[in-house]
Amino acid sequence: MHVIVLGAGLLGVTSAWFLRQQGHDVTVIDRQASPAAETSFANGGQVSVSHAEPWANPGAPAKLLKWLGREDAPLLFRLRADPAQWRWGLEFLRQCTPGRTRHNILQIVRLGTYSRATLQQLRQEIGLQYEQRTQGILHFYTSAAEFEAAVAPAEQMRALGCERRLVSADEAVAIEPALRHIRPQLAGATYTAEDESGDAHRFVQELAKRCAAAGVQFRMSHTVTALRQAGGQIDHVEATDAEGRFQRLKADAYVLAMGSLSPRLAAPLGIRLPIYPAKGYSVTMPVKDAAMAHQVSLTDDEYKLVFSRLGDRLRIAGTAELNGYDRDLNRVRCEAIVRRVEEVFPGAGDTTQAQFWTGLRPATPSNVPIIGRSKLANLFMNTGHGTLGWTHACGSGKSIARIVSGLRPEVAFSFAA
Known part of the structure; x- marks a missing residue:
């Protein structure tokens, strides 16, 4: 056929x-x-079964209200006279119930676990090389409330076979020593050893x-x-x-x-x-100080950012802006990502050579x-x-x-x- x-x-x-x-x-x-x-082309680089909690979850409506009007908000609804955006937004709110969130996590984890295994088998069979790393993914939290909110979803993921285990701040630094700079701010972390990262492009x-x-x-x-x-x-x-x-x-x-x-x-x-386009941003920069740069792929849930190491480059990606099919770079959002990178890993990357990019993720309300x-x-x-x-x-x-x-x-x- x-x-x-x-x-x-x-x-x-x-x-x-x-x-x-x-x-x-x-x-x-x-x-x-x-x-x-x-x-x-320049996404976050993570193969992350552990990133299964959808944007639409019981805590999302309160966060959206808090972020209203903030140009650097991790999730920004830029309201337009666009019926598709309003329909999507209303359905997003419908998906924020505990029951729907649990159902969506179930679907996302099942597909993710199967897909990760399929990728590993494909890589082994045909010898693909794409700057892959198999050191797992560490979700770190500098907010005690965000860490507490992660406990129940992580428990559900473990029940579904995704070993996203809770780790202490000290364990997090042991897994990724580059986090030592923010050790006093770390409230805790979760770690999924089976997750991976690599250059999708x-x-x-x-x-x-x-x-x-x-x-x-x-x-x-x-x-x-x-x-x-x-x-x-x-x-x-x-x-x-x-x-x-x-x-x-x-x-x-x-x-x-x-x-x-x-x-x-x-x-x-x-x-x-x-499906509605959710504009995501990424920053790619050369490693400047290897001693300060991360090796393990990381997720900063509070700021909706992911960090991946692609050879001698750092890739930081995330945030979402719902603004139709607009792909213009918003400098405020770009600078917010760089600012967070410097807070967590000061001097790790060469910010003077930072390359900014946006892509329109095809988002469903349920993820x-x-x-x-x-x-x-x-x-x-x-x-x-x-x-x-x-x-x-x-x-x-x-x-x-x-x-x-x-x-x-x-x-x-x-x-x-």
Whole structure:
């Protein structure tokens, strides 16, 4: 069967790889000139099953009220005359109940655990190198209230098989000595030894090469303009190439993996995807003082930041701004990230060479991605992964390949019908 995958980011390329492994002819289409050039380009670098507590949780409404009007708020709703944003926001609030939070954590942990194992197996089988580190992920807390709030979710994750254990401030410094500077402020931490980190952009680039060598066709610099249906299924894709020439592309099945652009293509088909772009920021800087720089991947839950070591670079990413499809860099938010880095690891990175980046994460209100068959017989979804695209990429890609092939996925997850 010929399958067209729409999107060449983490989700698109992993889908293409596993579809090819199932024996399908695969074509990947993307508007960029190379794979992983948008949201997968400079993300936080974490493969973090332990990052399973969704933004929508019982404590979120109070935090949002506290952060209103703050340009440097970790989660910033920039209210617009945008019905999609308001619908998303109302559904977000609905997801903040304890029961829904527990259900969403269950889905996120199951998929994350499966995906991490799938990534490890893939890496071993084909020898991928992407500056990966397997030293675990440490969540640290400089607020006693934030640490207390993390106890119950961590307990639920442990019950689900994600070993996110509570550790003392002293243990945290023993795991990551670079935290010694803020030892007096540490209220506690959690540690998941099985979690990983690595350069997602490099991973996609390397996997795309393997895909091409296995026979996957890549049509880069092709902008998808519409999906056309006939008789209850997709008939063809319309696109323009780099020279603006019209293209009509046909296949037997189609996988929509275009991140925050997915709702725009699905809406004319009568499919409303509850996805809204959440603009995330990252800062990448060279290591300046190796003695002060972290080695273990870290999460600062209070500031909604993650820290990863990518060779001789530091990658710090996080925060979320809901402001439509705007990708402008907000200097206040950039400076807030650098300021926090300097508070925690003073002098570790060369801030004079800091590179700033934004990407539009495809966020669902629940943080649970949309994976599975749509109401159109030959259209499949692999989108809406929010902050966990890197964590869930391999598991989602393998699962959608099995679904397209008429096989049962290997993980207990609420796949779309």
